[in-house]
Amino acid sequence: xxxxxxxxxEILPSVNAGLNSLSAICLLAGRYFISHKQITAHRRAMLTxxxxxxxxxxxxxxxxxxxxxxxxxxxxxxxxxxxxxxSSHMLLAMAVPVLALRAVQLAWQSRIEAxxxxxxxxxxxxxxVSVTGVIVYAMLYHWPR
Numbered sequence: 001x002x003x004x005x006x007x008x009x010e011i012l013p014s015v016n017a018g019l020n021s022l023s024a025i026c027l028l029a030g031r032y033f034i035s036h037k038q039i040t041a042h043r044r045a046m047l048t049x050x051x052x053x054x055x056x057x058x059x060x061x062x063x064x065x066x067x068x069x070x071x072x073x074x075x076x077x078x079x080x081x082x083x084x085x086x087s088s089h090m091l092l093a094m095a096v097p098v099l100a101l102r103a104v105q106l107a108w109q110s111r112i113e114a115x116x117x118x119x120x121x122x123x124x125x126x127x128x129v130s131v132t133g134v135i136v137y138a139m140l141y142h143w144p145r
Contacts, residue, residue, distance in 0.1 A: 005066055012063035013141050019056040020133035023049050027127050043107070049126075050100055056133075057097075073143045082139050089132040096126050 002010075026049035033042035072082045099122035106115035 008062065009067040012059055013137055016056055016059050016063060017134050017137035019052055019059065020130045023052045023056065024127060024130035026052060027123065027130065031123065050104060053100070070140055072140060073145050085132055086136050089129055089136055092125050093129045096129050100126060
C-alpha cells in the first residue's frame, strides 16, 4: 500500500498541469470577453485565472516539498530545448504574481488606462507561463523513456 505522501507525489504533477491549462483557458476567455466589451464576463474569467494560478502555486509548493526536483529523461538537443523552455518559464513565472496582482488592483480602482498598460505585458507573460508549464510537465513526465 502506498502512503499519502507517495500518492500526492504521483498525482500533483497532473493536477498542476491541469491547473496551468485551466489558467490558460481563463486567460484566453478573458481576452475574448474584453475584446467583445463583456466586462463582467472578463472580470470573472480573469479573477478565476487568479484563483486557479494561486491554487497552482500551493499545489506546486506541496509537490516540490514532497518530491523535490525532477531530472529531464531526454538528452542531446531535446535536453537543450527542455532547459530553454524551463528557464524562460521559471524566469517569467516569477513576474506573474506581481504583474497579475497589480493589474487586478488597477482594475479594482477603476484605473483602466493604467490597467491596460500593465496587461499589455502581464497578459502575454502569464499566458506563456501557463502554456509552457503544461509543456514542461509533458516533457518531464511523458517523455519517451
